[in-house]
Amino acid sequence: MSELTLADFGISQSLIAHLVLIFVVFQALVLTSAFMVWMERKVCAYIQDREGPNRVGPAGLLQPFADVIKLVFKEDLRPKAADAFLFAIAPIISTATAFAAFSVVPFGGETTLFGLLDQPLRLEVTDVNVAVLVIFAVASMGVYGIVLAGWSSNSKYSLLGGLRSSAQMISYELSYGLALAAVIMLAGSLSLREVVMNQAGTWWGFIPKWYVFLQPVGFFIYMTAGVAETNRAPFDFPEAEQELVAGYHTEYSSMSFALFFMAEYINMVTVSAVATSLYLGGWLGPFASDTIGWVYFMAKVLLILFFYVWMRWTLPRYRYDQLMEFGWKWLLPGAVLNFIATAALIIWLG
Amino acid sequence: MDRIIFYILAGVTVLASLGVVSSKNPMHSVMMLIVSFGALAGLYVLLDAPFTAVTQIIVYAGAIMVLFLFVVMLLNQHKEDDPDVMPAGLRGVNMRAGVLLSLLLAFEVAWGLSRVGVTMFSSDPAAVSSISSVARIGTSLFTTHAFAFEVTSVLILVSMVGAVVIARRER
Numbered sequence: 001m002s003e004l005t006l007a008d009f010g011i012s013q014s015l016i017a018h019l020v021l022i023f024v025v026f027q028a029l030v031l032t033s034a035f036m037v038w039m040e041r042k043v044c045a046y047i048q049d050r051e052g053p054n055r056v057g058p059a060g061l062l063q064p065f066a067d068v069i070k071l072v073f074k075e076d077l078r079p080k081a082a083d084a085f086l087f088a089i090a091p092i093i094s095t096a097t098a099f100a101a102f103s104v105v106p107f108g109g110e111t112t113l114f115g116l117l118d119q120p121l122r123l124e125v126t127d128v129n130v131a132v133l134v135i136f137a138v139a140s141m142g143v144y145g146i147v148l149a150g151w152s153s154n155s156k157y158s159l160l161g162g163l164r165s166s167a168q169m170i171s172y173e174l175s176y177g178l179a180l181a182a183v184i185m186l187a188g189s190l191s192l193r194e195v196v197m198n199q200a201g202t203w204w205g206f207i208p209k210w211y212v213f214l215q216p217v218g219f220f221i222y223m224t225a226g227v228a229e230t231n232r233a234p235f236d237f238p239e240a241e242q243e244l245v246a247g248y249h250t251e252y253s254s255m256s257f258a259l260f261f262m263a264e265y266i267n268m269v270t271v272s273a274v275a276t277s278l279y280l281g282g283w284l285g286p287f288a289s290d291t292i293g294w295v296y297f298m299a300k301v302l303l304i305l306f307f308y309v310w311m312r313w314t315l316p317r318y319r320y321d322q323l324m325e326f327g328w329k330w331l332l333p334g335a336v337l338n339f340i341a342t343a344a345l346i347i348w349l350g
Numbered sequence: 351m352d353r354i355i356f357y358i359l360a361g362v363t364v365l366a367s368l369g370v371v372s373s374k375n376p377m378h379s380v381m382m383l384i385v386s387f388g389a390l391a392g393l394y395v396l397l398d399a400p401f402t403a404v405t406q407i408i409v410y411a412g413a414i415m416v417l418f419l420f421v422v423m424l425l426n427q428h429k430e431d432d433p434d435v436m437p438a439g440l441r442g443v444n445m446r447a448g449v450l451l452s453l454l455l456a457f458e459v460a461w462g463l464s465r466v467g468v469t470m471f472s473s474d475p476a477a478v479s480s481i482s483s484v485a486r487i488g489t490s491l492f493t494t495h496a497f498a499f500e501v502t503s504v505l506i507l508v509s510m511v512g513a514v515v516i517a518r519r520e521r
Contacts, residue, residue, distance in 0.1 A: 136404075150423075151423050152377075163420070
């Protein structure tokens with residue numbers, strides 16, 4: 001009588017490894033958003049010459065968890081005139097799309113976990129060969145969460161916030177897409193893993209072959225559009241407090257508010273991770289990027305995230321018409337020129 | 351396994367499409383249409399066409415439906431008018447013409463479907479690999495179908511200019 005193994009139930013080792021990987025990535029994203037809340041408050045405090053959260057845990061590190069516990073026990077309010085179903089589903093759409101976008105981002109080379117696995121495991125949830133487009137598609141779905149939240153709340157501030165955000169996201173999506181397209185042309189592939197692999201090596205032995213050096217304009221456009229897509233300051237019009245109370249999530253409370261909050265931070269992480277993969281060489285680093293590549297990856301993502309926070313507490317918010325003018329009259333033509341110039345140079349230089 | 355997923359996705363598509371036409375709240379109709387497009391994209395993935403699936407999401411679910419949503423939100427019409435009262439434009443000759451046209455459409459669809467045969471797709475992994483399909487779609491768009499492609503883009507441009515002309519106020 002032979003012993004029953006997991007394989008007899010159709011469960012292979014790589015399936016388990018993948019499920020564990022998905023779970024780890026999910027938890028890591030949740031923890032990162034908690035960490036980002038802490039970092040935001042801490043950096044903001046130092047910029048404003050304060051201490052910031054310092055009561056819960058060492059250096060206030062456990063503050064986000066205290067906040068979450070507080071939010072869980074708060075009453076979940078819903079305006080009487082709100083569309084119940086859409087009101088409930090809007091924060092879920094926001095969070096789900098935020099998580100989904102990260103699923104195609106590779107964050108390391110292949111690993112066997114020190115020989116634990118028979119087959120090497122690729123450090124990413126799934127390797128889609130149209131990954132760049134998937135991210136773009138999922139990002140464009142994210143707008144529904146905000147728009148629906150604004151509409152279903154049946155409040156003028158929410159509606160205005162939702163309208164502004166959809167207009168803003170549509171306007172900046174074009175520049176975002178064109179910046180992505182220029183990198184796709186350089187790499188000749190739509191797979192993020194291949195884009196990263198194409199950035200291996202150095203010029204003259206010390207400058208890494210990252211696309212940020214080939215696409216400085218594209219990188220700037222991508223980062224600017226990324227800030228607008230994630231509704232962060234200085235482009236945080238959907239929730240401009242002085243004008244719109246809190247914008248699209250004015251009527252939300254308790255955990256549904258926390259979901260929007262989390263979605264915003266996870267979207268930031270995704271935009272930073274994609275920027276790292278497209279422009280900063282992903283998990284590639286000066287040495288041993290096969291084994292500790294994920295450390296390089298996290299360091300680069302963290303740097304961009306810090307830049308985000310730094311910018312938010314340094315720059316004032318623009319006016320709404322300035323934002324639209326900048327998006328359509330400067331950023332989009334710049335992105336088109338960058339795209340055409342890249343195409344021309346690729347053809348000219350072969 | 352593929353068959354089960356197909357029936358689930360096809361069911362969602364059909365149910366969501368029924369929801370689009372039967373829902374009285376225009377906002378719910380828009381959401382149902384997005385669900386329908388999403389399930390349709392899933393069907394494309396089943397057909398080994400991830401590029402088509404993603405484009406479906408970006409163009410239809412992402413871009414066009416946001417514009418729909420915009421219009422519905424700006425009109426802010428929460429409920430449809432009472433359906434029992436026929437609008438004036440739908441009586442008499444117009445009504446009969448509409449009935450005739452829909453009969454014609456039903457006939458055309460039935461005729462078209464009856465002529466569809468089963469086509470076997472190549473199961474060679476190299477042939478269905480999607481990056482090659484992206485390249486192939488691009489090549490055929492700019493060579494074989496270049497004329498149709500350019501005409502379509504001019505058509506879209508014309509409709510855009512037309513919309514601006516109609517929407518512009520006389521000064």
